[in-house]
Amino acid sequence: MALTIGLTGGISSGKSTVAHMLKELNIPVIDADIIAREVVNVGEEAYVRIVETFGNDILEANGEIDRAKLGAIVFHDEEKRKQLNAIVHPAVRKKMLAEREAYIRRGEPVVVLDIPLLFESKLTHFVDKIIVVYVDEATQLERLMKRNGFSQEEALARIRSQMPLSEKKAHADAVIDNNGTVDKTREQLLYILNKWDVL
Ligand code: ADP
Numbered sequence: 001m002a003l004t005i006g007l008t009g010g011i012s013s014g015k016s017t018v019a020h021m022l023k024e025l026n027i028p029v030i031d032a033d034i035i036a037r038e039v040v041n042v043g044e045e046a047y048v049r050i051v052e053t054f055g056n057d058i059l060e061a062n063g064e065i066d067r068a069k070l071g072a073i074v075f076h077d078e079e080k081r082k083q084l085n086a087i088v089h090p091a092v093r094k095k096m097l098a099e100r101e102a103y104i105r106r107g108e109p110v111v112v113l114d115i116p117l118l119f120e121s122k123l124t125h126f127v128d129k130i131i132v133v134y135v136d137e138a139t140q141l142e143r144l145m146k147r148n149g150f151s152q153e154e155a156l157a158r159i160r161s162q163m164p165l166s167e168k169k170a171h172a173d174a175v176i177d178n179n180g181t182v183d184k185t186r187e188q189l190l191y192i193l194n195k196w197d198v199l
Contacts, residue, residue, distance in 0.1 A: 002104045003198065004111050006127030008118035010165040011158050012144035014133045014178035014185065019114045021186055025199070028103045030096050032115040039091040040065050046091040053083055089121065097126070110198045119171060120163055129196060131189075132172035134165055139179050 007022070007029070009015045019029045039046045042063050050058070050065060058070045074081035096113060103111045115123055124130065135143070137159065144155040169175050174192040178185045193199045 002109055002111060003129065003196065004100060004113060004127045005196075005198075006118050006124065006130045007112050007114045007133070008116060008130065008168065009133035009178075010135075010140060010162050010168065011116070012140055012147060013135045013165060014143075014176070015114060015116060017178070017182060018131070018133050018176060018185065018189060019112070021189055022112050025193075027110055027112055027198070028108055029112045029114050030099050030103075032092060032096060032113065032117075035095050035099075036088065036092050039088065039095055044091070046087050049087045050084065053087065054080075093123070093126070117162075119168055124171075129173040130171065131174050131176060131192060132165070132168045133176045133178050133185075134169050135178050137165075140165070 007015055007019060019031065022029050038044070040050060041047060047065065050070070054070065054073065058066055058073070060066045070084070074084050096115075100111050100113065113123075113127055115121070118124060118127070118130065140159055141152065141155050144150060144159065145152060148155070150158070174195075176185055176188045176192070190199065
C-alpha cells in the first residue's frame, strides 16, 4: 500500500521550500496550484464549461481564460464563485488523483499532494498523513512582505483571510517548524519521513 502524504501550511509558511526538499529526495510531489492552472487550459473539460457558463468575454484574444477578469467577476459575486468552484474543484481533484494513481502504478511507495488549502477545501480524506509547515505570524508576515513586495497591510490581509496556522497545526500528523533555518527545516522533514518509514 502506497502512502499519500498531504503537505500544507499557510501563505508563505514554507510549503514550496519543503516540496523542493521532497523532490530532491526523489519523492513525487503533485502541486494543486499547478493542476488548477492545467485544468483550465484551452480545450480542457473545465475550460469548455467555464466558457459556457461565463461567456466569451472572459477570454483573451488567443482564446485563453483571462484569469484576472474571471477573478474580478467571482470576487464580487458569491453565486458565480460557487459556480466556478463547482467546475474547477472536481476537475482538480480528478487530475490529482489520476496523477497519484500513475505514480503508484509505476511503483512509487510514497506520493505527496501539495495542497495549500487542504483543510479549507476539505480534502483531508484523500491523504493518509498530513504535514503542516508552520511559522509564527511575525515570521510569516516578514517573509511574505519580502517575497511578494507587499505592504504590511496587504500581507496581513492575505494571512488573515486563511484558516489560522495554529488551527491547521492542531490537525496535523506532523508539524515542521519553519521559523528557523532551512537546514533545521530539512532536519525535521527527514526525521518525520524516517519515522514514517518513507526513507
Ligand atoms: P509557501 O510555498 O508556503 O508560500 P515558500 O516556501 O515560498 O512558502 O516560503 C516563503 C518565503 O520564505 C520564500 O521567499 C522562501 O524563500 C522564504 N523561506 C522559506 N523558508 C525559509 C527559512 N527557513 N528561512 C528563511 N527564509 C525562508
